[in-house]
Amino acid sequence: MFQLKSWPQFVLLPLAAGVCAVWVGMVCLVFCSRLSGMKAASICGNAQAECHFLSLANLFDRVIQHSARMHGISNDLHSEFELYFLPSKNQVSRVGRNCHTSNILTPNGKENAQRIEREELTEVIMKLLAAWRDPLWHFHQSVARNHRFNGYGSNKSLEMSDMAHELRKGVQKVVEKMQTLGVISNSVGGLASPEALLAADGSGWRFMKDSDLLYCFRRDSNKIQNYLKILKCRIVPEHGC
Amino acid sequence: MKKAEGVIILWWLLFFTLHAEGTSYSLPGKPTLTNCRSPEKETFTCWWEPGSDGGLPTTYHLYYRKESSDAVHECPDYRTAGKNSCFFNKNDTSIWINYNITVVATNARGSTFSDPVEIDVVYIVKPNPPEKVTANVSWNKSWPSLRVSWDPPQKADTRSGWITLIYELRIKLEGEDKWEEHPAGQQKMYNIYSLQSGGTYLVQVRCRPDHGFWSEWSDSTYFKVPDYFPQERSIWIIIMIFSVFIFLILIWAIHMNSHTLKHHILPPVPGPKIKGFDKQLLKSGKSRDAFSSLVGSDFPPTTTNYEDLLVEYLEVYIPEEQGLMLEEGKDLHDGSLKSKSYTSDSDSGRGSCDSHALLVDKSEEEKEVGQKSNQQGGRTEMDLKRPEESPEENILNYSHANVGSPDVSCEKVKTWPSLFSPLTENSSGPLDQPDSPEMAKQHCLSDSLFPPSPLSSPFAPPGHKEVLGSNYQEYSFGNLHPQTGSHQYLRAHGNMNVANIGHKGVPADLQLPPVRSTEYVEVQKVNNENMVLLYRVSSDVEKGCPGRRHTEEYSRLKGVNNDNGLLLLQRMVSEEEMNICPYEDQESSGLTDSGYTTSTAQKSTAYIPPATQVLDERVAGGYVDTSMFTLPIY
Numbered sequence: 015m016f017q018l019k020s021w022p023q024f025v026l027l028p029l030a031a032g033v034c035a036v037w038v039g040m041v042c043l044v045f046c047s048r049l050s051g052m053k054a055a056s057i058c059g060n061a062q063a064e065c066h067f068l069s070l071a072n073l074f075d076r077v078i079q080h081s082a083r084m085h086g087i088s089n090d091l092h093s094e095f096e097l098y099f100l101p102s103k104n105q106v107s108r109v110g111r112n113c114h115t116s117n118i119l120t121p122n123g124k125e126n127a128q129r130i131e132r133e134e135l136t137e138v139i140m141k142l143l144a145a146w147r148d149p150l151w152h153f154h155q156s157v158a159r160n161h162r163f164n165g166y167g168s169n170k171s172l173e174m175s176d177m178a179h180e181l182r183k184g185v186q187k188v189v190e191k192m193q194t195l196g197v198i199s200n201s202v203g204g205l206a207s208p209e210a211l212l213a214a215d216g217s218g219w220r221f222m223k224d225s226d227l228l229y230c231f232r233r234d235s236n237k238i239q240n241y242l243k244i245l246k247c248r249i250v251p252e253h254g255c
Numbered sequence: 256m257k258k259a260e261g262v263i264i265l266w267w268l269l270f271f272t273l274h275a276e277g278t279s280y281s282l283p284g285k286p287t288l289t290n291c292r293s294p295e296k297e298t299f300t301c302w303w304e305p306g307s308d309g310g311l312p313t314t315y316h317l318y319y320r321k322e323s324s325d326a327v328h329e330c331p332d333y334r335t336a337g338k339n340s341c342f343f344n345k346n347d348t349s350i351w352i353n354y355n356i357t358v359v360a361t362n363a364r365g366s367t368f369s370d371p372v373e374i375d376v377v378y379i380v381k382p383n384p385p386e387k388v389t390a391n392v393s394w395n396k397s398w399p400s401l402r403v404s405w406d407p408p409q410k411a412d413t414r415s416g417w418i419t420l421i422y423e424l425r426i427k428l429e430g431e432d433k434w435e436e437h438p439a440g441q442q443k444m445y446n447i448y449s450l451q452s453g454g455t456y457l458v459q460v461r462c463r464p465d466h467g468f469w470s471e472w473s474d475s476t477y478f479k480v481p482d483y484f485p486q487e488r489s490i491w492i493i494i495m496i497f498s499v500f501i502f503l504i505l506i507w508a509i510h511m512n513s514h515t516l517k518h519h520i521l522p523p524v525p526g527p528k529i530k531g532f533d534k535q536l537l538k539s540g541k542s543r544d545a546f547s548s549l550v551g552s553d554f555p556p557t558t559t560n561y562e563d564l565l566v567e568y569l570e571v572y573i574p575e576e577q578g579l580m581l582e583e584g585k586d587l588h589d590g591s592l593k594s595k596s597y598t599s600d601s602d603s604g605r606g607s608c609d610s611h612a613l614l615v616d617k618s619e620e621e622k623e624v625g626q627k628s629n630q631q632g633g634r635t636e637m638d639l640k641r642p643e644e645s646p647e648e649n650i651l652n653y654s655h656a657n658v659g660s661p662d663v664s665c666e667k668v669k670t671w672p673s674l675f676s677p678l679t680e681n682s683s684g685p686l687d688q689p690d691s692p693e694m695a696k697q698h699c700l701s702d703s704l705f706p707p708s709p710l711s712s713p714f715a716p717p718g719h720k721e722v723l724g725s726n727y728q729e730y731s732f733g734n735l736h737p738q739t740g741s742h743q744y745l746r747a748h749g750n751m752n753v754a755n756i757g758h759k760g761v762p763a764d765l766q767l768p769p770v771r772s773t774e775y776v777e778v779q780k781v782n783n784e785n786m787v788l789l790y791r792v793s794s795d796v797e798k799g800c801p802g803r804r805h806t807e808e809y810s811r812l813k814g815v816n817n818d819n820g821l822l823l824l825q826r827m828v829s830e831e832e833m834n835i836c837p838y839e840d841q842e843s844s845g846l847t848d849s850g851y852t853t854s855t856a857q858k859s860t861a862y863i864p865p866a867t868q869v870l871d872e873r874v875a876g877g878y879v880d881t882s883m884f885t886l887p888i889y
Contacts, residue, residue, distance in 0.1 A: 122349045247416030
């Protein structure tokens with residue numbers, strides 16, 4: 015319809031350039047007026063101490079999110095495997111369930127959790143994570159072998175196992191950070207500490223059924239998450255507590 | 256009396272028994288634990304639903320067992336949470352431990368245990384709704400925004416991280432039904448920007464722990480957005496300028512391409528294109544030149560060779576045995592009678608009627624039988640007579656000829672009608688003369704008799720018999736018209752041996768009148784009596800009696816008298832034939848009435864000028880008295 019070819023070239027080019035320039039200019043005008051109110055968000059302030067604390071809080075947030083995700087996976091697996099574990103819905107056997115981590119003293123209430131020392135709390139977290147490294151891997155193997163469970167269960171169990179492993183490393187980093195900051199004393203043992211090894215020793219988990227394993231881990235992951243939150247709000251309360 | 260009393264007592268006992276069934280004592284019904292809830296993950300409450308009480312006062316007890324111990328404990332607090340409830344305070348609540356709870360209903364009759372319920376407090380947390388929901392309307396660069404803020408429920412300890420709550424708020428306009436929900440995560444405030452100015456809104460907030468149940472919605476908080484007008488004029492100004500700019504560009508583009516657009520929207524109407532036509536010449540005013548190319552060189556025809564145009568002609572050919580087979584030629588106007596079978600005549604037929612084969616001696620003056628010439632052509636009027644007319648009125652003209660001779664040429668035949676032209680419309684019905692072995696149709700169009708006439712009457716389609724009739728009729732009209740002028744009478748002399756006459760050639764006594772007229776004579780058949788039945792062909796067949804041939808048989812030649820006149824026997828046409836066509840009726844009626852009706856030229860009536868009074872089957876006389884023709888019978 016528009017015979018652009020009929021337009022002389024010397025008119026067309028400047029016209030196009032002018033239109034583009036005007037359009038760009040107006041767009042910039044519109045947006046710049048809005049951009050003036052924006053401020054650049056800085057994650058880390060100038061002060062080192064703020065930055066450190068901020069980073070610890072950031073670390074805590076990451077770890078907490080990680081643990082929350084792990085607990086979510088265990089929750090999904092548990093609800094899904096309840097169909098397969100129907101025979102084990104026997105109340106008697108359920109009451110008699112005994113998790114292999116029962117020997118680890120964990121605070122059962124808020125007061126207990128707040129009363130405990132942060133180092134002890136950290137220790138509990140570490141023990142729990144250490145205690146579940148092998149059983150989770152074993153659980154994954156069992157689920158993978160079991161033909162009753164579909165691929166979803168196998169993938170999730172593997173993911174759960176990996177996450178527990180990662181969480182241990184993350185918590186370890188947090189502990190190191192806290193020890194660096196002097197938040198907690200250096201008495202907190204690492205993964206290779208004998209207490210941790212003893213705690214992880216119990217081979218009682220090998221005799222547990224898969225359903226019990228899953229049930230116990232679901233609870234323990236919730237504990238880990240909760241303890242981490244308490245720890246964070248105790249150490250770095252100003253950010254999201 | 257005793258019996259009555261006994262009956263009464265019996266009835267009373269029965270009545271009481273029935274009544275007493277409703278109040279019988281039984282074990283209490285089975286209670287059911289409906290739910291257990293913890294508002295802050297530190298305490299929890301369980302509620303149960305009692306069953307039927309069994310008619311006796313029933314007490315309910317709740318017993319629980321913790322996971323790792325076998326000790327059975329009873330509910331510490333039945334009242335705090337209301338009726339049929341059990342409240343576990345902080346001391347009795349342990350997290351991450353399974354509780355096995357059972358409710359027992361006990362009455363005098365016994366106890367009924369409910370189904371046990373296992374709970375873990377962590378998973379039954381349902382917090383209280385958030386508190387202190389506030390909504391503040393603020394202005395952000397003249398746009399209103401709403402900031403909703405709230406506090407977590409009081410009991411839930413989120414500060415220590417014991418509980419992590421996730422919030423959600425919903426907002427709606429006052430009066431609407433649909434809420435607009437916004438998940439807020441863990442934050443305790445939320446901004447909303449899409450607000451109507453002057454609207455009143457309701458906002459509600461609720462929360463839930465990360466693994467738990469949603470709380471109830473908080474109480475509605477009302478807030479009103481004040482009216483505002485956008486103050487952002489600068490943006491509107493920019494938009495307006497840009498629009499004007501674009502508009503100008505569009506105008507310019509349209510102007511540049513106006514021509515193309517015009518063609519696109521309103522396509523030009525194509526003008527007429529005439530081959531060879533030059534519009535410029537027309538515009539210049541030289542119309543002659545402009546139209547010159549249109550004028551064909553061959554139109555109108557410069558030379559009119561009518562003779563070439565005429566295609567119809569009569570062909571008369573004589574069958575071998577008897578009778579004449581006439582084939583109607585196409586050349587009507589020519590009036591040529593052509594005989595197919597005749598060998599002697601090489602002429603196509605034109606003018607052949609002038610030859611010696613004339614049967615009728617046409618006398619100009621003396622003979623009464625004359626042939627009326629009709630410039631228009633037609634037939635001899637005198638000959639025209641309808642057989643359906645009353646015989647008294649009509650002249651019986653009989654034309655009797657032996658047409659059996661194969662040698663009868665067209666010319667001979669041609670003369671016949673000139674003699675007597677009673678060509679009657681012949682129906683296909685009965686012929687009175689019957690024994691003619693053949694049915695011969697003879698159309699004789701005498702060229703000599705029939706000058707080409709510019710008759711408006713139809714140019715009959717070649718070969719059409721009606722044409723003959725038309726000409727015939729015209730001829731007859733022509734006879735009547737004074738325009739025609741001279742009437743020539745043809746004296747018909749019949750002879751039994753007309754054919755012989757024919758063979759002989761033109762009888763000496765037969766003289767053709769100089770008037771040339773053409774007529775149609777249709778020989779229906781030739782009977783064995785050597786009679787030629789001539790039929791007048793109606794010209795009016797087109798009017799509605801198509802194909803109808805009035806078979807008025809005139810030409811039954813009785814004989815030829817001494818005067819070389821043909822004695823014509825008029826045949827009475829059957830009555831039915833008279834009614835064939837209304838036109839015919841008219842004719843016949845007319846004719847019957849007057850015997851000799853004159854009609855306008857347009858009418859195609861056949862007139863048979865009665866020369867003499869004719870009786871059926873009678874020879875009125877050997878003569879067709881021409882003098883009589885002009886005189887009406889009556």
